[in-house]
Amino acid sequence: MDKNTAVLTLKNLNKTYDNTTAVDSVSLDVVKGELLCLLGPSGCGKTTTLRMVAGFVKPTSGSVLIQGSDVTNQAPYRRDTGMVFQSYALFPHMTVAQNIAFGLQNIGFAAKAQTERVHEMLQLVELEHLSKRFPAELSGGQQQRVALARALAMNPAVLLLDEPFSNLDAQLRVRLREDLRALLKRIRITTLFVTHDQEEALMFADRVVVMRSGRVEQVGSPAEIYETPATRFVAEFIGWCSLFEGVVDGQGVFTTGKSIRLPLDHKPGPATVIVRPEYVKPAEALGSGPVFEARVTSNTYYGALCRLRLDVSGQEVLMEAHYPYGHGPSIGDRIEIRIDPKGARRLPAH
Amino acid sequence: MQNDITDKVMATLGVFVRATVYVMLILPAVIVVIASLTQGDSLSFPPKGFSTQWYSNAFASTPFMSALWTSTKLAVTATVIVLSVGSAAAFAIARYRFIGSSLFQSIALSPLIVPVVVLGLGLLQFLSWMGFSQSYLGLFVGHLIIMLPYVVRTMVTGLLLLDRTLEQAAMNLRAPPFRVFCRITLPLLVPSLITAGVFAFVTSFGNVTLSSFLASSGTVTLPVQIFTYVEYSYDPIVAAVSTIVIAVTAVVILVIERAVGVDKLF
Ligand SMILES: Nc1ncnc2c1ncn2[C@@H]1O[C@H](COP(=O)(O)OP(=O)(O)OP(=O)(O)O)[C@@H](O)[C@H]1O
Ligand SMILES: [Mg+2]
Numbered sequence: 001m002d003k004n005t006a007v008l009t010l011k012n013l014n015k016t017y018d019n020t021t022a023v024d025s026v027s028l029d030v031v032k033g034e035l036l037c038l039l040g041p042s043g044c045g046k047t048t049t050l051r052m053v054a055g056f057v058k059p060t061s062g063s064v065l066i067q068g069s070d071v072t073n074q075a076p077y078r079r080d081t082g083m084v085f086q087s088y089a090l091f092p093h094m095t096v097a098q099n100i101a102f103g104l105q106n107i108g109f110a111a112k113a114q115t116e117r118v119h120e121m122l123q124l125v126e127l128e129h130l131s132k133r134f135p136a137e138l139s140g141g142q143q144q145r146v147a148l149a150r151a152l153a154m155n156p157a158v159l160l161l162d163e164p165f166s167n168l169d170a171q172l173r174v175r176l177r178e179d180l181r182a183l184l185k186r187i188r189i190t191t192l193f194v195t196h197d198q199e200e201a202l203m204f205a206d207r208v209v210v211m212r213s214g215r216v217e218q219v220g221s222p223a224e225i226y227e228t229p230a231t232r233f234v235a236e237f238i239g240w241c242s243l244f245e246g247v248v249d250g251q252g253v254f255t256t257g258k259s260i261r262l263p264l265d266h267k268p269g270p271a272t273v274i275v276r277p278e279y280v281k282p283a284e285a286l287g288s289g290p291v292f293e294a295r296v297t298s299n300t301y302y303g304a305l306c307r308l309r310l311d312v313s314g315q316e317v318l319m320e321a322h323y324p325y326g327h328g329p330s331i332g333d334r335i336e337i338r339i340d341p342k343g344a345r346r347l348p349a350h
Numbered sequence: 351m352q353n354d355i356t357d358k359v360m361a362t363l364g365v366f367v368r369a370t371v372y373v374m375l376i377l378p379a380v381i382v383v384i385a386s387l388t389q390g391d392s393l394s395f396p397p398k399g400f401s402t403q404w405y406s407n408a409f410a411s412t413p414f415m416s417a418l419w420t421s422t423k424l425a426v427t428a429t430v431i432v433l434s435v436g437s438a439a440a441f442a443i444a445r446y447r448f449i450g451s452s453l454f455q456s457i458a459l460s461p462l463i464v465p466v467v468v469l470g471l472g473l474l475q476f477l478s479w480m481g482f483s484q485s486y487l488g489l490f491v492g493h494l495i496i497m498l499p500y501v502v503r504t505m506v507t508g509l510l511l512l513d514r515t516l517e518q519a520a521m522n523l524r525a526p527p528f529r530v531f532c533r534i535t536l537p538l539l540v541p542s543l544i545t546a547g548v549f550a551f552v553t554s555f556g557n558v559t560l561s562s563f564l565a566s567s568g569t570v571t572l573p574v575q576i577f578t579y580v581e582y583s584y585d586p587i588v589a590a591v592s593t594i595v596i597a598v599t600a601v602v603i604l605v606i607e608r609a610v611g612v613d614k615l616f
Binding site: 054055056075076077078081082083085087089090091092093102103106107150151154 | 513515516518519520521522523524525526527529530533534537538
């Protein structure tokens with residue numbers, strides 16, 4: 001298959017419940033082997049979108065295409081999708097091996113082929129030693145891997161993951177998602193993945209779709225989404241940032257509040273500018289850039305770095321800096337900072 | 351310290367209350383069993399001497415044995431029928447919103463609320479109007495009605511507690527609806543079905559009121575037979591018959607416990 005043909009296409013997908021619009025004209029293409037992530041706050045319609053792809057929710061309008069054929073009106077059990085549910089949904093009355101074999105029986109695998117495939121899948125997720133256990137006898141992380149093996153055994157055209165890490169503790173989550181990403185890349189499976197965790201989306205996805213109240217707000221690579229957000233909502237939802245409302249003059253200098261002036265671009269007029277906190281540094285830590293006097297309003301220690309809220313003549317500025325042993329400035333201290341002009345991003349006007 | 355003492359007192363009291371309840375529950379059965387082993391020819395406790403003659407008498411008594419057979423046949427067949435009818439009704443109630451669904455549920459559960467005497471009287475009149483009175487069929491239908499609410503209630507609860515994402519997961523693994531039902535839904539409902547079955551069986555097997563309204567000479571159930579027997583005579587044969595019933599029930603419960611575990615039942 002051509003590398004750029006879409007394995008999954010959503011065309012103008014809508015879903016309305018009584019009087020709430022859960023999904024509002026969503027259109028997407030997911031290409032072969034791509035990890036696409038739907039990211040957005042709770043209730044923005046991520047799960048509903050995923051369930052429309054799997055066939056558990058019937059769209060109010062629009063269509064779903066898998067490998068070029070329209071499946072909008074096809075029953076879930078005829079669709080070539082593999083879903084890993086948030087709760088994993090392992091069959092409690094079947095062993096791990098039986099859980100994985102269940103789907104294979106439905107598509108007519110002979111007994112011997114089943115055993116082989118089950119074994120292969122268990123090897124893939126490194127759970128061969130647990131094949132005879134029941135789901136209740138597994139840890140959360142192990143259950144997640146069984147659910148994954150069960151879905152992958154069917155070799156589906158599209159893998160659907162609904163917040164697969166949300167039931168795991170923080171440490172396990174970080175490790176498992178790196179492992180999972182490597183595995184999915186290795187077998188080159190097309191994946192649609194749902195999360196409300198921006199960090200997870202950035203590290204996991206090839207492309208991120210940011211959703212807000214049922215609509216697509218921005219589509220782009222993790223770097224595009226983080227560095228050049230298309231809207232204020234995306235800027236604020238992904239990570240931390242300072243937000244400035246101001247104007248750009250004829251010389252291309254952006255001015256906001258009483259004292260902040262930053263060289264920007266040459267489109268004069270009102271502008272909204274964001275600056276990520278890693279572009280703001282204590283004056284001595286950054287060689288160039290304008291210096292501003294700031295008052296510290298909060299300083300939170302995160303180990304590798306401290307996050308500071310600063311007041312620059314009435315304008316809130318966020319800064320991330322490394323202070324060994326957390327010996328940073330205290331609330332009320334006055335410090336000098338520099339803002340790296342490279343980090344100032346103008347949001348597109350609307 | 352204060353709390354520790356309170357805790358200890360409460361714990362001791364708890365054990366005491368539990369023990370009392372268990373004794374109260376088991377004592378009547380124990381007394382019946384002991385009384386059935388008497389040598390004398392009237393029911394008494396403590397029994398006079400030891401013999402098993404009343405068991406031989408019980409097994410030799412045609413009225414008791416045929417009543418036991420009638421009761422068993424009735425309870426078993428009615429349980430099978432009511433499990434299928436009641437589960438189907440429970441499916442409709444738990445899974446679908448239809449016009450009049452709450453009315454439907456209320457009707458299915460109403461035999462729990464209507465006194466059995468009233469139900470018996472009504473059924474007797476209705477059945478004789480239909481020309482079915484004093485027949486096995488009438489008795490059978492009456493029993494189905496009083497068993498139904500237990501089955502519907504248990505199965506509705508079981509269905510509502512069943513995680514539907516499991517069925518969706520099965521569908522996602524390419525299982526068509528009937529296969530999902532056979533491989534996922536039904537196996538997960540087995541504990542509910544057994545609970546419902548036990549409730550239904552016991553309701554039918556122990557019923558006196560309804561059966562005395564609907565029974566005829568050919569269809570006397572065991573409880574009715576015992577009831578009429580003790581009106582005229584007070585010999586220990588009823589204790590022996592009761593002990594047989596207790597033994598059968600205990601064996602059934604034990605078998606089920608081995609099969610699924612009683613803790614899963616209720
Ligand atoms: N069956 C339903 N009936 C009515 N409204 C629903 C139903 N399912 C979802 N909704 C509504 O649709 C919207 C989107 O829900 P959805 O579950 O897709 O959100 P989500 O993005 O997955 O959120 P979360 O991150 O909390 O899981 C919500 O406002 C929700 O209340
Ligand atoms: Mg969701």
